[in-house]
Amino acid sequence: MKLSQFKFKLPEELIAQHPAPHRDESRLMVVNRKTGEIEHRIFKDIIEYFDESDLFIMNNTKVFPARLYGNKEKTGAQIEVFLLRELNREMHLWDVLVEPARKIRIGNKLYFGAHHSVVAEVIDNTTSRGRTLRFLYDGTYENFKRNLFVLGETPLPRTITRPPEPEDEERFQTIFAEHEGAVSAPGAGLHFSRELMKRMEIKGIDTTFITSHMSLGNFREIDVEDLTKHKMDSEQMVITPEVAELVNKKQAEHRRICAVGVTVMRALETVAGTEGRIKAYEGWTNKFIFPPYDFTIANAMITNFHLPYSTLLMMTTAFGDYDHIMNAYEVAIKEGYRFGVYGDAMLII
Known part of the structure; x- marks a missing residue:
């Protein structure tokens, strides 16, 4: 794949400057990665796509005022x-x-x-x-x-052109943020509210947490046309033995395993073995995922709508199928979905 294949025209007004009034009421586009079929929902409807004993893997990194x-x-x-x-x-x-x-x-x-x-x-x-x-x-x-x-102040990305406001201290942080070390919020996790987490628990959907400290490498411009020549910045990550054991158990039971965000997906693929199991790990990853790529652990992913040429978009197309995702982005622009860390969400199943 070439860098130029990730170009699309994004109207500036679609880059979200503020979060949605309520975390779980962003728009949600659901994309079937096999057929490309698209549904338009509200984020809190996401629970309808998962059953008892399915697993959400979330990133509990905490943003510091960088x-x-x-x-x-x-x-x-x-x-x-x-x-x-x-x-x-x-x-x-x-x-x-x-x-x-x-x-x-x-x-x-x-x-x-x-x-x-x-x-x-x-x-x-x-x-x-x-x-x-x-x-x-x-x-x-x-x-x-x-x-x-x-x-320090909340390190909003450059695409948010306003100065930080008091609400950003809370909203540029997931409700499960615990381990300090990120310079950007994991956007997919920002949509989860306490009410939604409670509803998931009542339905019997399991959740677990890894730590992957988002670095600016996710947003750094790529300056090579040949993507194999791009080097990702390293990110620190932790997957505990307990989490590895739970993920491997769900894998063996053929449950739906949902990676909440590209950082979680990258972390899982960093420690994935050939037999489709993961191991505990504490260290660094500079894994760069772009199409074509065979994923071994998660079979669903939540992510936001990303900017042209971004490594985040590249991993999303690798998981959801390049043609299906680029088509979904065309639809998103026509339908006025909001892009960026404070934007709307996509569920790929």
Whole structure:
């Protein structure tokens, strides 16, 4: 497959700028991956497509306030710092992106907060935009982290062009978010409300959780036409032995197993063996899935509507059939479905 095969014209007004008023009342497009047949529903209707003992696998990653604004020493120029991941807890080292990158050199100091409550020094260049920062802080680790996160704001993607609002703190987070480490919310999980989870429980549908910390690699532009030459950024993930055992049991019972989001699907395929079972794993994955690809674990997937050329769209077409999904996207645009992390959902069965 070539990059150009994932081009489509997306009207800007269809990129959702706010979440739906109620989590479980986004629109839901249901796509049959064998026939391409499409149904239009509301997200909370999803329960009708699953039976007792079927399994939903969800991502319990938690988004942290990753975007900060600091000032450069001497000039006072405003610099945006996007925290990617913590490299060393004791030394307060972080891997970050900076904008504008051209203004930042090794040795520069950056000041954050009205009273310069946090100071950082640039100690390394990792990419053209990337830097390693050492935060200069004398107090406890807990106080440092608290101060840093008070200064940060919800890292809404660039496609959301408004500034963050108070509701984003809650809505750019799933209701089951637990393990901190993501710089973006797993969009498919945002549609689940406590009421829907309770209805699933009453119906006997099982749920379990993996952790996969969404990185900016999901949204990075691909600059090669030949997709085999694209390298995904690594994401940290955890699948516990208990989760692996449950998934393998459901697999053996031929239940419907639904991956809630592309990050869950990628994590499952990272640890899938040839015999169709998964194993416990704690580490990193840079698996890049695009058509054609044979999936071994999940036989259903929930995902949002993604942007042209995105790796998220590529994995969706790999699972749902390229022609069926690209046709479904045409229908979605005609019908005014909302795209992006705050957008509507698709169930592929």
